[in-house]
Amino acid sequence: MENEKAYALLDEFIDGLQxxxxxxxxxxxxxxxxxxxxxxxxxxxxxxxxxxxxxxVYGVVTFYSFFTMQKKGKFRVNVCMGTACFVxxxxxxxxxxxxxxxxxxxxxxxxxxxxxxxxxxxGACGLAPxxxxxGKYYGRISKADVAGIIEEVKGAxxxx
Amino acid sequence: xxxxxxxxxxxxxxxLAGGSKYVSGExxxxxxxxxxxxxxxxxEAVFDALNAEVQGRxxxxxxxxxxxxCYAEPLVEIxxxxxxxxxxxxxxxxxxxxxxxxxxxxxxxxxxxxDTRGDKQTRIALRNxxxxxxxxxxxxxAVGGYEALAKVLTEMGREGVISEMKKxxxxxxxxxxxxxxxxxxxxxxxxxxxxxxxxNADEGDPGAFMDRSILEGDPHSVLEAMAIAAFAVGxxxxxxxxxxxxxxxxxxxxxxxxxxxxxxxxxxxxMGTGFDFKLSISLGAGAFVCGEETALLNSxxxxxxxxxxxxxxxxxxxxxxxxxxxxxxxTYANIPAIILRGADWFRSVGTExxxxxxxxxxxxxxxxxxxxxxxxxTTLREIVYEIxxxxxxxxxxxxxxxxxxxxxxxxxxxxxxxxDYESLGSIGSMMGSGGMxxxxxxxxxVNIAKFYLDFTMEESCGKCTPCRIGNTRLHEILEKITDGxxxxxxxxxxxxxxxxxxxxxxxxxxxxxxxPVLSTLHFxxxxxxxxxxxxKCPSHTCKNLIRYIITEKCIGCxxxxxxxxxxxxxxxxxxxxxxxxxxxxxxxxxLPKCPSKVGAIVIE
Ligand SMILES: Cc1cc2nc3c(=O)[nH]c(=O)nc-3n(C[C@H](O)[C@H](O)[C@H](O)COP(=O)(O)O)c2cc1C
Ligand code: FES
Numbered sequence: 001m002e003n004e005k006a007y008a009l010l011d012e013f014i015d016g017l018q019x020x021x022x023x024x025x026x027x028x029x030x031x032x033x034x035x036x037x038x039x040x041x042x043x044x045x046x047x048x049x050x051x052x053x054x055x056x057v058y059g060v061v062t063f064y065s066f067f068t069m070q071k072k073g074k075f076r077v078n079v080c081m082g083t084a085c086f087v088x089x090x091x092x093x094x095x096x097x098x099x100x101x102x103x104x105x106x107x108x109x110x111x112x113x114x115x116x117x118x119x120x121x122x123g124a125c126g127l128a129p130x131x132x133x134x135g136k137y138y139g140r141i142s143k144a145d146v147a148g149i150i151e152e153v154k155g156a157x158x159x160x
Numbered sequence: 161x162x163x164x165x166x167x168x169x170x171x172x173x174x175x176l177a178g179g180s181k182y183v184s185g186e187x188x189x190x191x192x193x194x195x196x197x198x199x200x201x202x203x204e205a206v207f208d209a210l211n212a213e214v215q216g217r218x219x220x221x222x223x224x225x226x227x228x229x230c231y232a233e234p235l236v237e238i239x240x241x242x243x244x245x246x247x248x249x250x251x252x253x254x255x256x257x258x259x260x261x262x263x264x265x266x267x268x269x270x271x272x273x274x275d276t277r278g279d280k281q282t283r284i285a286l287r288n289x290x291x292x293x294x295x296x297x298x299x300x301x302a303v304g305g306y307e308a309l310a311k312v313l314t315e316m317g318r319e320g321v322i323s324e325m326k327k328x329x330x331x332x333x334x335x336x337x338x339x340x341x342x343x344x345x346x347x348x349x350x351x352x353x354x355x356x357x358x359x360n361a362d363e364g365d366p367g368a369f370m371d372r373s374i375l376e377g378d379p380h381s382v383l384e385a386m387a388i389a390a391f392a393v394g395x396x397x398x399x400x401x402x403x404x405x406x407x408x409x410x411x412x413x414x415x416x417x418x419x420x421x422x423x424x425x426x427x428x429x430x431m432g433t434g435f436d437f438k439l440s441i442s443l444g445a446g447a448f449v450c451g452e453e454t455a456l457l458n459s460x461x462x463x464x465x466x467x468x469x470x471x472x473x474x475x476x477x478x479x480x481x482x483x484x485x486x487x488x489x490x491t492y493a494n495i496p497a498i499i500l501r502g503a504d505w506f507r508s509v510g511t512e513x514x515x516x517x518x519x520x521x522x523x524x525x526x527x528x529x530x531x532x533x534x535x536x537x538t539t540l541r542e543i544v545y546e547i548x549x550x551x552x553x554x555x556x557x558x559x560x561x562x563x564x565x566x567x568x569x570x571x572x573x574x575x576x577x578x579x580d581y582e583s584l585g586s587i588g589s590m591m592g593s594g595g596m597x598x599x600x601x602x603x604x605x606v607n608i609a610k611f612y613l614d615f616t617m618e619e620s621c622g623k624c625t626p627c628r629i630g631n632t633r634l635h636e637i638l639e640k641i642t643d644g645x646x647x648x649x650x651x652x653x654x655x656x657x658x659x660x661x662x663x664x665x666x667x668x669x670x671x672x673x674x675x676p677v678l679s680t681l682h683f684x685x686x687x688x689x690x691x692x693x694x695x696k697c698p699s700h701t702c703k704n705l706i707r708y709i710i711t712e713k714c715i716g717c718x719x720x721x722x723x724x725x726x727x728x729x730x731x732x733x734x735x736x737x738x739x740x741x742x743x744x745x746x747x748x749x750x751l752p753k754c755p756s757k758v759g760a761i762v763i764e
Contacts, residue, residue: 022462022480023462024462024463025445025459025462026442026443028445029404029445056463059464060462060463060464063447063464063465063621064444064446064447064465065445065446065447065618066404066444066445066446067446081366082366082367083366083523083524083564083595083597083611083612084366084367084523084524084529084597086366086611087525087597087603087608088524088525119405120364120366120405120446120448120615121365121366121367121368121369122196122405123363123368123372124196124197124200124369125230125367125368125521125523125529126197126230126231126233126369126523126529127200127201127230128523128524128529130200135407137196137199137200138200139197139200139201139233
């Protein structure tokens, strides 16, 4: 998305807020949805718009793990490392994704396509070990499924 | 618009005769579990196929919340009139369609399964989960929804509600177990024109999913209870604080709030009684500590989620310094049932000190992973073996973890203990929110303690030193032990430091963070000793303490050498192979590849 359009969308959201008091977190949610991440430039913009100190915005962004200051891949792989998934071998699955994509947890692959993150419980512990890719759930997976999932995700784009 | 109790009744009769008549068992129903787990397992396709199949049969297909048998997803429940339910489990759309059609037509029923939930469960908080379509307010009203609110507004009065709640003995299901009635009384007594009601749906305990299931399966119960709480304490505004990781629950809540507002069950002058109440949703942003209620308040105010000092308690000075009553999702879900059926009925379930039930999310190394609701006082053995069906693959039970990162690991010798807040606390664990993770012989208790510390260390908000630095040090010592560099001295240090953190931290996160360490040190001391003295990990988990070796049984087939990612296995064809220990990364790839009748690779 072009930057101007993105900022216009954010403006629209902020201007539409009934109460601005306490709205920082919901504004940041929106900003991350629009920009994909929260670089300093976006944080400064939000601070200015809401009339709060940029340091406060930074303080909030770094406090909450949902917010990221780093650009993510086109496909965001989230491997659940909650307890149920952990005892069912989630660590091996995380390792396998990183091995196959050449990433480290929290990083983006060189081609910018994939980022791999560890997540705390997505509440689908019945299907442990569990991962999501761009919000789509994959449950009861094993190390052997990793290659297939990567291919499936890539294939889906080839068709768009 | 429903503008009186009588109109609610008329509306109920109307929907019972119309689209919601299946709830009274007047036609055959096919349920498809469509909570997050169901959908992840492919329930949407199953639902579409079944919906197309039953056309013209006079049967309804209902997308419902969590049925509780998560291990069997995608799950279809068929309820024929006058017959016990049967299930179709784990089937793809086409198979499900065939099996359901055959069963409905009275044909072969060998492909359907009986109910395995057993008779140990009592559903109060989950009474509507898996029974109604959570996206339809009509279905909720058909099962008696909003009648408790009507009763409260028109018959009971504020004091009546509070005294009934106190009498019921309901205690907070969010972990601390504080009396809900008393909390409401404090809120009601606090002075102020503006008060808030909050629903804590942060559910940060990894491995717990009951609050999500309730919100996805029966959101209106929680809405109704919040309205009741608001009336009792004199609030006119309510807020859901819910994890951003639960998009479906958020969506179901948004739908529920819109529907209730449209029917006039939320908003101004509810049921013509002059009571106003509006509700909104606020998303968390991935911080475990925000489940702690004062941190939650800061988060709602758009700040870093650091806890506040107490007193003042939220009931006196909460959100924006106004009196605020916060309860957990499951606590709320019990309330309409208590109001309608009475405190005495509620007290007839569970134990004297802990009336009612508790929902547990049973996961880990257990056959019937799922959501279970049992009377307080039910034993762990009943939960693990009778409801949970025991452990898979014939493995031995080692421990059950309750209370998440604040709780402890309970060994087999305590399996016959009945669960409630006090009993779990007495053996160094906690009720917590209700996560229960079963662990078997392959789980290393030192490693599990390290796993939890890793969690709390990252989630510590950093405000107080014992929690911020103390937990980091605990983690370092555990790391040292699992790396094979620990000494017996370290165990003493662990214990001392853990005690200090417990007694000096600012909030519940720090106070309870050392529990996983203390409980494993207490119950599984031998495992710690094996790590530090013999440099061995008895459950073969800690990579630095194990070696893969090839025994004399090797037939030299070479399969292991082929799969080794670092090429550290060598040997001539048909001769004994060996593993170069200096290069082995202990990935374990080779072991399962060794032909089972040979079984030459072992872990030492
Ligand atoms: C670190 C920490 C995390 C907590 N997480 C939750 C949570 O996810 N959900 C919850 O309802 N209560 C949680 N609590 C407990 C709340 O502080 C509070 O006691 C509870 O929401 C009150 O509701 P109840 O009385 O209905 O249980 C947590 C407490 C601590 C110390
Ligand atoms: S622990 Fe992974 S989904 Fe809950």
